[in-house]
Amino acid sequence: IGEMYKKELSESIKILDNYVANFLINPLWKNIGYKARDILEVVKEHSWEYISEETKDELIGISEGSNIDINDIILVSLLPSLSKAHCTILTDNNIFLRTLDVDLKGNRYAMFVYNNKYITVTLPGMIWCFTGFSRNIVIGEVFNDNCITSRNKFGSPFFFNFKDILLKSETLEEAKKLIEELKWHDSVDIGIRSMKDDKIMF
Numbered sequence: 001i002g003e004m005y006k007k008e009l010s011e012s013i014k015i016l017d018n019y020v021a022n023f024l025i026n027p028l029w030k031n032i033g034y035k036a037r038d039i040l041e042v043v044k045e046h047s048w049e050y051i052s053e054e055t056k057d058e059l060i061g062i063s064e065g066s067n068i069d070i071n072d073i074i075l076v077s078l079l080p081s082l083s084k085a086h087c088t089i090l091t092d093n094n095i096f097l098r099t100l101d102v103d104l105k106g107n108r109y110a111m112f113v114y115n116n117k118y119i120t121v122t123l124p125g126m127i128w129c130f131t132g133f134s135r136n137i138v139i140g141e142v143f144n145d146n147c148i149t150s151r152n153k154f155g156s157p158f159f160f161n162f163k164d165i166l167l168k169s170e171t172l173e174e175a176k177k178l179i180e181e182l183k184w185h186d187s188v189d190i191g192i193r194s195m196k197d198d199k200i201m202f
Contacts, residue, residue: 001058001112002065002073005125008108009066012076012125016040026082028153028186039082040075043153043185047078050156050183052164058127066125080128081157081186118166129162135195136170142189155185165192172201 002009016037025039032039048056059077063070110124118134120127131140139162161182169175172194179190192201 001125001127002062002068006066006068008123009062009068009073009076009125012079012123013068013072015079016072016075020082026186028151029082036079036082037075040078043078043081044074046153047081047156047185048074050154050185051160052156054167055127055156055160055163062125062127077126077128078157080130080159114163114167118163120163120166127163128159129166130159132162132166133195134166134169137166137172137175137192137194139165139175139190139192142191153185155183158184158186158188158190171196172199176201 017035019034020036020039029039029043032042059073060070062068063073066073108124110122110126111119112122112127113119118132120129120132122128122130129139131138133139141158141162161179161184164182165175165178169178172192175192189202193199
């Protein structure tokens with residue numbers, strides 16, 4: 001990923017030193033600073049301990065492959081923590097649809113297939129998972145105005161936790177157990193659908 005998307009990653013990193021308007025900031029990180037880099041350094045302090053080893057290894061690999069400083073890779077990978085999305089999920093026995101009403105700082109998307117185990121929807125060069133699916137489940141998030149703002153800054157971002165849920169869950173029950181075990185640093189509504197028996201969990 002680092003080798004393939006070095007150009008895109010370098011462009012994304014420029015965002016770190018741009019001004020971020022207060023009204024765009026997730027309330028969890030409000031009034032910490034003006035530049036994305038400054039705020040994300042604080043996000044990193046609260047998150048890094050709780051991010052899975054699989055994700056950490058992947059970030060290190062992207063840094064090595066792109067020859068971009070690991071700290072810059074980590075910070076740009078945490079970028080979605082700054083804002084709240086307003087996405088929608090619709091699902092029934094045949095479909096799982098979701099909007100991408102979120103400013104991802106880009107106009108191109110990517111789908112990454114991980115060892116034929118699961119697929120994530122993200123941006124080129126990023127390892128976020130806003131929506132993803134495996135042979136067993138499909139998962140997505142819904143931020144909305146009614147979602148209670150978390151007061152917990154200590155935890156991993158949902159867009160990394162989703163990857164761990166896809167990797168390690170074969171059933172909705174396993175996904176639910178993992179959701180309860182994982183540490184989260186934000187409030188998020190989650191929709192999960194079983195690919196085996198059409199059961200749905202929100």
